[in-house]
Amino acid sequence: MLIVDECRLLWPDFEARYSLRAETGALVAIVGPSGGGKTTLLSMIAGFETPLSGRMSFAGRDLLPLAPAERPVAMMFQDNNLFPHLNAAQNVGLGIRPSLRLDEAERARVAEALAAVDLDGYGARRPGELSGGQRQRVALARALVSKKPLLLLDEPFGALDPGLRREMIAIVDDLRRARGITVLITIHTPEDVLDRAASLAFVAQGRVLVQDAPRRALDPARDPAIAAFVGHAVPAGT
Numbered sequence: 669m670l671i672v673d674e675c676r677l678l679w680p681d682f683e684a685r686y687s688l689r690a691e692t693g694a695l696v697a698i699v700g701p702s703g704g705g706k707t708t709l710l711s712m713i714a715g716f717e718t719p720l721s722g723r724m725s726f727a728g729r730d731l732l733p734l735a736p737a738e739r740p741v742a743m744m745f746q747d748n749n750l751f752p753h754l755n756a757a758q759n760v761g762l763g764i765r766p767s768l769r770l771d772e773a774e775r776a777r778v779a780e781a782l783a784a785v786d787l788d789g790y791g792a793r794r795p796g797e798l799s800g801g802q803r804q805r806v807a808l809a810r811a812l813v814s815k816k817p818l819l820l821l822d823e824p825f826g827a828l829d830p831g832l833r834r835e836m837i838a839i840v841d842d843l844r845r846a847r848g849i850t851v852l853i854t855i856h857t858p859e860d861v862l863d864r865a866a867s868l869a870f871v872a873q874g875r876v877l878v879q880d881a882p883r884r885a886l887d888p889a890r891d892p893a894i895a896a897f898v899g900h901a902v903p904a905g906t
């Protein structure tokens with residue numbers, strides 16, 4: 669289980685206090701308005717931001733003392749950060765070793781990660797020779813190759829058309845089930861994960877306002893910020 673408990677961040681124009689739970693092996697969707705603090709929440713779990721106070725653990729292990737590379741966490745960002753001069757296999761290999769001096773077993777892991785995202789045979793292509801969806805799959809393979817048990821995906825497929833986006837989410841979900849990994853995904857289109865996510869955390873103003881089964885969490889009656897997000901006005905006084 670991932671437990672984020674009252675983790676506080678304070679910036680000049682943004683204050684956050686996050687609490688969140690994710691069962692091991694579950695998919696948890698992180699949803700909410702732009703600027704509400706979704707990316708910051710994931711960055712904090714990955715170790716790129718340090719909370720002023722609070723607690724955070726995964727599988728009973730305290731995460732806060734650990735540097736990002738020591739955490740059992742892999743993160744994939746929206747702008748996939750592939751290096752244009754490296755081919756797909758090399759970009760994935762960076763997930764194992766930045767020097768790219770991989771031994772045979774590590775090269776086999778790269779091939780396995782590419783196969784896991786249906787990119788068998790694409791290892792020699794550079795990002796410029798791949799479609800947008802294929803590039804996102806390379807980035808996903810790089811996040812997977814480290815075999816970390818907690819995968820954080822920050823709006824990874826937002827730039828893809830709806831069909832491709834759902835296809836990618838299906839790939840992630842199949843990998844989650846096959847490998848037993850825990851996945852947190854920020855997403856602007858919660859309808860894509862309603863039937864897959866164990867829970868949905870609605871994040872606004874630096875808080876997880878609600879975490880519940882996805883459809884229940886998006887009930888506009890629960891909070892005016894949720895009503896605004898899903899497009900229903902809540903009558904005053906309710």
Ligand SMILES: Nc1ncnc2c1ncn2[C@@H]1O[C@H](COP(=O)(O)OP(=O)(O)OP(=O)(O)O)[C@@H](O)[C@H]1O
Binds near residue numbers: 681682700701707708
């Ligand atoms: N390093 C930082 N220093 C100061 N403020 C920051 C920093 N990183 C993010 N912020 C601020 O924190 C707030 C939350 O940003 P964040 O990117 O987490 O929101 P988000 O919900 O992911 O938004 P979006 O959906 O647009 O990606 C914003 O007001 C942003 O300007």
